[in-house]
Amino acid sequence: MSEHVKIKIEDLNIFFEKKQVVHGLTLDVRANEILSIFGPAGSGITTLLRSLNRLNELIPTSRIEGSILLDDKSIYDSDVSLTELRRKVGMVFDVPTPLPMSIFDNIAYGPRLKGEKNRKVLGEIVEKALQEAALWDEVKNRLKASALSLSGGQQQRLCIARVLALDPDVILLDRPCSGLDPISTSKIEDSLTQLKDRFTIILAPHNTQQAGRVSNRVAFMLMGELIEEGFSDDVFYNPKDHRTNDYITGRFG
Amino acid sequence: MKLKENISKYIFLTLAFSSISALALITVFIIINGVPIIAEVGIINFIFGMSWAPSHGEYGIFPMIIGSVTVTLGAAVLGVPIGVCCAIFLTEFAPPTLSKLFRPAIQLLAGIPSVVYGFWGLLFIVPFIRNFFGGPGLSILAGSVILAIMVLPTVISITEVSILALPKQYREGALALGMTHWQTIRSVILPSAKSGIVAAVILGIGRAIGETMAVIMVLGNAVAVPESILDPVRTLTTNIGIEMGYASGTHRQALFATGIVLFIIIMVLNATAQYITRKKK
Numbered sequence: 001m002s003e004h005v006k007i008k009i010e011d012l013n014i015f016f017e018k019k020q021v022v023h024g025l026t027l028d029v030r031a032n033e034i035l036s037i038f039g040p041a042g043s044g045i046t047t048l049l050r051s052l053n054r055l056n057e058l059i060p061t062s063r064i065e066g067s068i069l070l071d072d073k074s075i076y077d078s079d080v081s082l083t084e085l086r087r088k089v090g091m092v093f094d095v096p097t098p099l100p101m102s103i104f105d106n107i108a109y110g111p112r113l114k115g116e117k118n119r120k121v122l123g124e125i126v127e128k129a130l131q132e133a134a135l136w137d138e139v140k141n142r143l144k145a146s147a148l149s150l151s152g153g154q155q156q157r158l159c160i161a162r163v164l165a166l167d168p169d170v171i172l173l174d175r176p177c178s179g180l181d182p183i184s185t186s187k188i189e190d191s192l193t194q195l196k197d198r199f200t201i202i203l204a205p206h207n208t209q210q211a212g213r214v215s216n217r218v219a220f221m222l223m224g225e226l227i228e229e230g231f232s233d234d235v236f237y238n239p240k241d242h243r244t245n246d247y248i249t250g251r252f253g
Numbered sequence: 254m255k256l257k258e259n260i261s262k263y264i265f266l267t268l269a270f271s272s273i274s275a276l277a278l279i280t281v282f283i284i285i286n287g288v289p290i291i292a293e294v295g296i297i298n299f300i301f302g303m304s305w306a307p308s309h310g311e312y313g314i315f316p317m318i319i320g321s322v323t324v325t326l327g328a329a330v331l332g333v334p335i336g337v338c339c340a341i342f343l344t345e346f347a348p349p350t351l352s353k354l355f356r357p358a359i360q361l362l363a364g365i366p367s368v369v370y371g372f373w374g375l376l377f378i379v380p381f382i383r384n385f386f387g388g389p390g391l392s393i394l395a396g397s398v399i400l401a402i403m404v405l406p407t408v409i410s411i412t413e414v415s416i417l418a419l420p421k422q423y424r425e426g427a428l429a430l431g432m433t434h435w436q437t438i439r440s441v442i443l444p445s446a447k448s449g450i451v452a453a454v455i456l457g458i459g460r461a462i463g464e465t466m467a468v469i470m471v472l473g474n475a476v477a478v479p480e481s482i483l484d485p486v487r488t489l490t491t492n493i494g495i496e497m498g499y500a501s502g503t504h505r506q507a508l509f510a511t512g513i514v515l516f517i518i519i520m521v522l523n524a525t526a527q528y529i530t531r532k533k534k
């Protein structure tokens with residue numbers, strides 16, 4: 001983790017029609033850290049992540065206020081290219097989103113969009129990404145098969161591999177381990193801790209234990225508000241806010 | 254409670270059974286009336302025979318098969334790209350207010366009686382073709398244009414439904430990868446909606462090949478193998494429509510036999526469409 005602020009979120013408000021889902025949220029994400037944002041269901045974590053690659057805009061009823069800076073530049077500036085932003089800020093959704101094409105093409109799509117044509121290079125990128133997503137051994141003999149033929153957990157790891165192959169600056173992971181068995185989960189967690197040398201990772205963890213295992217820093221959200229943030233150990237062992245304490249000790253949520 | 258359920262079950266069963274048996278009866282009726290003449294003339298002679306002269310006992314329907322096929326193909330070539338593009342526009346680009354206007358308008362298109370299409374074609378399309386392309390105007394082209402318009406509602410609505418039925422994750426996954434809207438449509442939306450689109454096309458073709466009234470007025474109805482799309486033709490349907498009124502005896506049977514051929518073509522098309530859509534799931 002470095003001191004460089006990769007993403008600076010200031011006074012962010014997000015609405016769906018009249019309903020406010022994120023309330024005045026201010027948060028710095030530092031380069032090459034793993035930041036876990038956790039909280040009870042419906043806290044607005046997915047919504048927050050989807051605002052960082054401007055995917056919320058697909059929902060016509062959504063409205064956003066405040067500022068989000070990526071490397072000191074607002075992602076809402078008029079000269080920002082949406083496609084470039086989304087290649088810089090990759091995302092894994094909380095449900096698998098394989099594209100209806102082969103396993104290989106799913107992963108090679110991103111690099112191809114960036115202009116990589118050489119089949120050998122693409123093959124290497126695909127293999128490396130699949131290794132890092134702990135999927136290579138299961139699919140290495142069927143790269144031409146449709147991605148839709150994979151199991152749910154495999155599809156989810158495929159999506160992780162796809163984001164890695166895109167080689168973004170920032171990776172948003174929305175519950176990337178939902179639907180994964182404990183072994184794949186721990187493989188993914190191992191990968192994540194290594195990957196933070198190359199990426200800045202924002203994680204909506206599966207549970208607080210996972211947040212504790214993999215993250216440098218954590219942030220606790222409740223009903224659209226940021227309650228507390230800090231180094232994992234501080235927040236988990238010495239929470240400043242009693243609501244954080246209640247949540248961690250399982251008294252609600 | 255149990256009794257009530259049983260009663261309604263039998264009512265529905267009866268209704269379902271009667272509609273199926275009506276269909277079966279019609280099929281049997283057509284077959285009984287048509288098969289003898291096919292047997293008499295010989296199936297090869299009937300289907301590949303070039304001459305249709307009922308007064309001389311000549312029953313070859315090959316020119317009409319060619320007529321049906323060319324007019325329908327023409328309709329597909331003109332109507333399918335327009336229909337698919339319309340559906341893409343409606344689902345991907347049109348602002349909600351526009352598509353709200355557009356959808357009922359397209360449904361309305363489906364509600365116009367086919368005889369009105371034919372009449373309109375005779376008054377506008379036929380003279381247009383005669384003036385700009387030459388020939389009699391009554392032609393394959395005229396029929397194809399009319400049919401292309403008539404199959405639009407089928408093609409548009411089924412394509413639209415199959416695009417809208419795609420999980421929204423496809424779209425979001427693609428956009429999150431940094432694809433543009435166009436790239437998403439081309440490499441994700443269209444390939445995954447493919448089977449629905451193919452079904453739409455086949456059903457559209459089935460509708461076109463069975464259409465009678467609209468084309469009877471604009472095709473010219475000459476029984477001859479056409480040399481260009483500006484030549485008049487007669488289709489299987491128009492053959493029945495034109496001659497049924499006065500036909501009797503073997504002539505009448507030959508018209509039923511024409512119906513059998515048509516029936517088989519449409520059954521095959523619909524079965525293909527069903528097979529394709531079902532395979533998807």
Ligand SMILES: Nc1ncnc2c1ncn2[C@@H]1O[C@H](COP(=O)(O)OP(=O)(O)OP(=O)(O)O)[C@@H](O)[C@H]1O
Pocket residue numbers: 016021039040041042043044045046047048059061
């Ligand atoms: N498209 C939408 N339209 C309207 N409201 C929405 C929409 N998406 C999310 N919301 C609302 O925003 C709030 C936050 O949702 P969000 O999915 O961000 O929560 P979350 O923290 O990710 O929850 P979970 O733990 O269940 O994934 C919820 O109350 C939800 O109902």
Ligand SMILES: [Mg+2]
Pocket residue numbers: 045046047094174
């Ligand atoms: Mg969520």
